Amino acid sequence: MVWTDAQGRALTDHPRPSVAVDVAVLTVLDGGLRLLVVDGPFGRALPGTFLHPGERLADAAARALRDKAGVGDLAFHQLGLYDDPARDDRGWVLSMAHGSASPSHSLPPTAELVEIVDDRSALPLAFDHDDMVTAAVHDLRARYADDADPDALLGDRFTLLELRRVHEAIVGRPLPKDTFRRRMLTHIEGTGELVTADAGRPAELFRRIRAHPDA
Amino acid sequence: MVWTDAQGRALTDHPRPSVAVDVAVLTVLDGGLRLLVVDGPFGRALPGTFLHPGERLADAAARALRDKAGVGDLAFHQLGLYDDPARDDRGWVLSMAHGSASPSHSLPPTAELVEIVDDRSALPLAFDHDDMVTAAVHDLRARYADDADPDALLGDRFTLLELRRVHEAIVGRPLPKDTFRRRMLTHIEGTGELVTADAGRPAELFRRIRAHPDA
DNA sequence: CTAATAGTGTCTCTGAGACACTATTTG
């Protein structure tokens, strides 16, 4: 049996698009957001690849990160499918944009990180990757608005100052320390441990609390 | 010049997936959420279609709604790309799920509307369409949480009772009328007009306010 | 001691929820 679409054409008669995945990996460095980019024949671009036959999108995205940028084990999620037929000169290519956030020390030292300015890459990217980056930044901001550190940009344990620096980089403005502390205390819990910096009173180390208590 | 991927294969050598679009159209009827479904060879399913060569996803989704369900002129947005290689027995088919909301009176009288119970279709759907519906319901709820009527489920003018009924259907629980009124007054503005129902004091008609004042 | 950083007490403002009240219509 051959399945046909509404126009009576067999499925296999349809020219099909190539499907790609691209991943916008964001990180926090020097108090600001940065984006992982790779250089290729089209200039600076997000790490990406074409979907292999039968492959899952998540697997393709992980493969792109590994092969193009040398990073592994990142969590990411879908942002949107970019579908302008003219978005790629090579032909009809749809690309599923993914967003990810990861601590800068987990990226290879050779990784090229460009600044995020005004929710965009400071250096222009190939294809429609600039739009993907803006979507990734907005998505990151939305997910950090109501949680402490959902993407584990910090390690298991962290001080409230470290957590606040991460949030400030993501929202792009300074946050009041007292309000921030009280707001976060519903999402994190103190270990008894103290850690001392160069000067001043030692800070307590906190850890994330599992899930939302209302879920 | 022939572009190749990281494995050195030419792009055109890749077997490519079929790409489909599916649309979860939600509406409010009799105080509850309903879903527009169509009957096909696989049973009840969301209206959908295969992407035609060079076509935009939005155009394909609009075409599916027109051809499969007889509805036009709906706004929708992307929910996610469903990519399980085994999701469709006919072969390798990726499907971009879209969500939409539209007033029930704008749907054809013959449209089949199934109830939404517990964020799912009361009747099971083909493929992975049940998952798409749940995503659409959550998306709808998120977008109505901070706005009056972003998808224009009501007409230009409406009473606060009508608006509250819509929100109650979407969040799935009754809402207190006084709090709801005060919360909505930042998103809507009163016309001077009054409208009288069967009994009781006439209600004022309101309209949506353009955009968020903080944007 | 001072400088520096961590953390708290408290006031104000705003918004949600609860509850009772007033206002305006039909019959």
Place this chain on the structure above:
DNA sequence: CAAATAGTGTCTCAGAGACACTATTAG
């Protein structure tokens, strides 16, 4: 008049922001 629906006054509670205060370290 009673019934029904629209809309308001007001109290309480919770959370955000502002500001000043206390606490604990290094030197």
